[in-house]
Amino acid sequence: MTVLSSPARADAPAEAPRQHRARRPRRRRTGSHLFLAFLVLYFVLPLWFLIVASTKSPGGLFNSPNGALWFGEDFALFDNLSTLFTYNDGIYLRWLGNSLLYAFGGGIGATVLAVLAGYAFAKFDFPGRRLSFALLLGAVMVPMTALVIPTFVMLSEVELTNTAWAVILPSMLSPFGVYLMRVYTADGVPDELLDAARMDGAGEFRTFFQVALPLMRPAIVTVLLLSVVGTWNNYFLPLAVLSDSELFPITVGINLWQGLAGANNGGGVSLYTLIVVGSLVSIIPLIAAFLGLQRYWQGGLSIGSLK
Amino acid sequence: MATLDTAPRPVSPAAGATVAPGRRGARRRKRRGNGMVGWLFLAPFAVVFLLFLVGPLLYAFYLSLFTNGLATGEEFAGLANYSRAFTDPAFLSGVWFVVRFAVVVIPVQMLVSLAAALVLDSLTSRFATFSRLMIFIPYAIPAVIGAVLWGFLYSPNFGPLEQLFGEGAPFLLSPDNLFYGLTNVVTWQWAGYYMIIIYAALQGIDPAVYEAARMDGAKAWQIALRIKIPMISSALVLILVFAVIGTLQFFTEPQVLLPISNGSITTDITPNVYAFNLAFRFAQFNYASAISFALGIVVFIGVYVFLFLTRKRGGFLK
Numbered sequence: 001m002t003v004l005s006s007p008a009r010a011d012a013p014a015e016a017p018r019q020h021r022a023r024r025p026r027r028r029r030t031g032s033h034l035f036l037a038f039l040v041l042y043f044v045l046p047l048w049f050l051i052v053a054s055t056k057s058p059g060g061l062f063n064s065p066n067g068a069l070w071f072g073e074d075f076a077l078f079d080n081l082s083t084l085f086t087y088n089d090g091i092y093l094r095w096l097g098n099s100l101l102y103a104f105g106g107g108i109g110a111t112v113l114a115v116l117a118g119y120a121f122a123k124f125d126f127p128g129r130r131l132s133f134a135l136l137l138g139a140v141m142v143p144m145t146a147l148v149i150p151t152f153v154m155l156s157e158v159e160l161t162n163t164a165w166a167v168i169l170p171s172m173l174s175p176f177g178v179y180l181m182r183v184y185t186a187d188g189v190p191d192e193l194l195d196a197a198r199m200d201g202a203g204e205f206r207t208f209f210q211v212a213l214p215l216m217r218p219a220i221v222t223v224l225l226l227s228v229v230g231t232w233n234n235y236f237l238p239l240a241v242l243s244d245s246e247l248f249p250i251t252v253g254i255n256l257w258q259g260l261a262g263a264n265n266g267g268g269v270s271l272y273t274l275i276v277v278g279s280l281v282s283i284i285p286l287i288a289a290f291l292g293l294q295r296y297w298q299g300g301l302s303i304g305s306l307k
Numbered sequence: 308m309a310t311l312d313t314a315p316r317p318v319s320p321a322a323g324a325t326v327a328p329g330r331r332g333a334r335r336r337k338r339r340g341n342g343m344v345g346w347l348f349l350a351p352f353a354v355v356f357l358l359f360l361v362g363p364l365l366y367a368f369y370l371s372l373f374t375n376g377l378a379t380g381e382e383f384a385g386l387a388n389y390s391r392a393f394t395d396p397a398f399l400s401g402v403w404f405v406v407r408f409a410v411v412v413i414p415v416q417m418l419v420s421l422a423a424a425l426v427l428d429s430l431t432s433r434f435a436t437f438s439r440l441m442i443f444i445p446y447a448i449p450a451v452i453g454a455v456l457w458g459f460l461y462s463p464n465f466g467p468l469e470q471l472f473g474e475g476a477p478f479l480l481s482p483d484n485l486f487y488g489l490t491n492v493v494t495w496q497w498a499g500y501y502m503i504i505i506y507a508a509l510q511g512i513d514p515a516v517y518e519a520a521r522m523d524g525a526k527a528w529q530i531a532l533r534i535k536i537p538m539i540s541s542a543l544v545l546i547l548v549f550a551v552i553g554t555l556q557f558f559t560e561p562q563v564l565l566p567i568s569n570g571s572i573t574t575d576i577t578p579n580v581y582a583f584n585l586a587f588r589f590a591q592f593n594y595a596s597a598i599s600f601a602l603g604i605v606v607f608i609g610v611y612v613f614l615f616l617t618r619k620r621g622g623f624l625k
Contacts, residue, residue, distance in 0.1 A: 032426045036438040039423055043442045043499060046456040049467075053459070061465060068460075068467040117352035124345030132349065139360055141548070141610040143556040145579050146603030149586050149595050150367035151359065173359045178352060204344045233449040235559045236579075240587065251451040255563055258455055262566045276459070279452045286447040291440065 045069075054080060054280045058270030080277040087269055092278055094246060095253035099232055099282070101164060102249050106171025107228030114174055114223050118181020119212060123194065133182075139175035145236050152240045166241035167249070171231040177223040184219035185212070221296040229286060250282045364603065371597035381593075388597035397575035398598060405577050409554040412490045416550060417543070419494060420501035425531050427502070428509040439506065443499040450496055454563035457492045462567065480564060482571040492560050497553070501546045508542035509535060544617050548610055555606045558583070578602045 052071055053061060057079070060072035084092050120126070121133055151170055155161045160169075189212045197207040213220075235251045242248055245256060254275055261271035290297065374384040392398045427439050445453060460466045461479040468476040479488030512535065520530050536543075558579040565572045565580075574584040578598055586595035 029430065032430055033432070033434060035426055036423075036430075036435065039419075040438050040441045043445055043495065046453070046460060046495070047444065047448075049460055050456055053465070067470045068465060113352040113355055116348045120345045120348035124342055124348065126342035126345030126349070129342075129345065132353070135356075138607070138611075139356070141552065141607050141614075142360065142364070142603055143552055143606045145556040145558055146367070146599045146606070147360065147363040149582060149592065149599045150363035150370060152586070153370065153592055153596070154363060154366055169355075170359045172355050175356070175360075204347075208348070229447065233451075235449070235451045235563075236583070239562075240583070251449045254455060255451055258458075258563070259566055272465070275455060279455060283448050283452060287444060290443070290447045294440075 050276060050280050050283075053276045056273075058273045061270070061272055061276070077277075080273050081281075083269060084274055084277045084281065087274060091245065092250075092253070092274075092281075095248050095250045096282065098164070098247060099249040099251070102167045102171065102234075102238070103228045103232035105164070105168040106231040107224055109168065109172035110174040110177055110227040110231075111220060111224040113172060114177035114181045114227075115213075115216060115220055117178045118185050118219075119189075119208060119216070121178070121182040122185035123189065123191070123212070136175050136178055140179060144173075148236050148240050151237070155241060161241050162243050162247065164247065167231075167234075167238050170237060171227075171234065174223070174227050174230075177227055180223055181216070181219055185216055188219065189215045218296055221293065225289065225293060225297050228289075232286060250278070254278055254282070364600070367596040367600040367603070370593050371600050373593050375591070375593050384593075388594050389601060391594065392597055392601055397581055398578060401575050401578045401581050405555050405557050408486070408489065408557065409551060411486070412493050412554060413547065413550045415490060416494050416498050416501060417546065419498045420505055420546070421536075421543075423498070423502045424505035424509055425535065427506055428535070429527070439503070443503050445496050445498075446500040446503075448496075450559040451563050453496045454492055454560045457488075457495070458564050458567050461488060480568040480571055485568070485571050489560055489564075492564075493554070493557075496560075497550070501550070504542055504546055505539060508539040512538050544614075548614065551610060551613070552606060555609075556602065 049069060052069060055075050055077040056064060056072045057074050057076040060074055060076070064070070064072040066072060121129065121136075147170070152161060155166050160166050193211055193215075194207055197211045198204075202210065232249075233251065234249075235255070238249050238252050239255070242252065245253070248256065257271050257275050257278070261275060371388050372383060372385060373381050374387065375381050423442055427435050448456075458480075461468070463469055463476065463478060468479075477484055479485075479491070516534060516538075517530055520534055525533070556579050557577045561572050561576045561580050562583065565574070565576075574588070575581040579602065582595045582598040582602070585591045585598065
């Protein structure tokens with residue numbers, strides 16, 4: 001019984017009771033829909049503001065005839081975009097590139113480690129297995145931000161601060177990813193299949209690559225997505241270990257602009273406009289990834305909780 | 308799959324005879340007995356684990372045992388940094404703030420996400436699918452950007468509040484309203500993620516259970532309260548644990564909103580913000596390490612005790 005298949009499973013057999021529900025009074029469903037509509041308005045409000053504000057000229061941002069939540073008279077989105085991409089020799093594009101590098105470097109690294117370790121915990125008996133797993137569960141409960149300051153001091157002693165490695169290497173640590181992989185692999189990869197492959201003379205690594213790995217794919221996509229997003233969104237770690245603004249990821253960069261904007265330090269350019277447009281551009285890739293990979297993560301997020 | 312499950316295990320009679328009957332149950336778990344291969348698979352993660360988790364924790368503890376004064380240089384101080392921390396009003400007020408904040412924001416988040424998931428689970432319309440994604444979207448937005456956006460919305464210069472309420476519009480980052488302003492940002496950021504976890508757990512319940520309850524005359528709200536919520540209790544425990552860990556290490560939102568709060572967010576508002584400022588503004592790495600380590604240990608013990616108490620419901624510590 002694989003937990004990951006739950007959403008797909010729910011689609012088919014759920015039909016029967018749904019029809020049953022349709023016969024119930026309409027009033028209740030109207031109430032439910034109104035409740036949902038209210039929630040959607042609340043959760044989308046900041047995004048809506050962001051989209052509207054991105055189309056306004058720097059002056060219109062402060063003084064919009066139609067208010068903060070509706071479009072102004074001018075449509076300056078493209079001007080704003082070109083300012084964004086050219087400001088300060090295109091520093092924004094550098095930040096975007098850095099974010100991609102850190103997120104995929106850290107995310108792919110974390111996933112590879114989690115897949116290997118999860119497989120080891122689920123399918124092998126080795127000395128120290130129980131102790132290591134207890135340590136792993138303990139690690140899930142350690143607040144990662146408590147590690148940032150000592151990590152910074154450690155990295156500075158080997159002169160790795162202010163390099164891409166200072167963000168990527170610590171981001172490869174994902175105890176929860178290992179936990180998810182173990183839970184999924186324990187049931188999702190049948191022992192009998194592995195034994196059969198071994199009986200046919202496949203070595204341990206061939207068994208892993210050709211038999212186990214393809215079966216682990218749904219969990220791999222979930223762990224990859226979660227760790228890429230986690231690194232992309234990370235703020236404390238890069239803020240602490242990077243000091244050269246050329247190396248900043250987008251989160252720290254936007255935060256830098258926000259600090260400068262408060263001090264009116266844009267050098268003739270409205271930093272508020274850049275912050276707004278820059279925020280909009282930076283969230284598009286992740287939203288697109290989530291919408292595109294729905295099938296995987298919606299089920300994957302429940303792996304840990306259904307056991 | 309079924310054929311594989313029932314396939315007889317290909318063991319020679321001789322080998323089978325040496326296996327005691329009691330060992331057969333253990334076979335499912337313990338496959339490869341000689342087992343160094345397991346370590347090969349585990350090794351890469353173990354290295355990163357030692358370098359970037361165990362290492363920093365031990366190192367934080369080590370650093371926290373010293374003081375570093377300009378005149379005195381580095382000096383062994385024993386637990387002096389800890390006794391300083393637990394009498395430091397800045398640290399204590401930060402701890403008190405995150406505890407109060409957790410007590411308010413976690414129930415709010417859980418209620419919003421549970422209510423949204425229960426409603427979504429009872430609907431199949433296209434609007435429900437659309438709503439599910441829209442409610443989840445804030446999770447895909449970095450906390451920094453989320454905080455910046457709400458900062459704009461709260462701001463008297465940019466935001467809509469002044470247009471709605473006129474001159475008397477509340478400034479949600481003023482000292483009196485700060486607590487609610489931050490509660491709102493954090494709820495907005497995380498409720499959708501929790502909603503998706505709860506929703507996935509609800510979708511995993513066999514609908515036949517509801518059918519049976521309905522036959523017995525149960526109403527929809529009774530099914531939600533008596534069947535759905537108890538059946539997803541392990542998902543709720545998991546979320547609670549995430550929320551507690553996340554809230555106690557509260558950092559990003561106050562740090563990002565600090566410059567625009569007109570001073571109502573201080574550099575010691577939470578233990579993490581305090582530790583960051585001690586380290587990177589005042590170069591007090593030893594004291595900052597003590598605070599980080601104390602925070603880590605307190606959260607760890609708190610969560611461990613909580614999981615231990617709820618171990619019958621959660622699947623985490625079994």
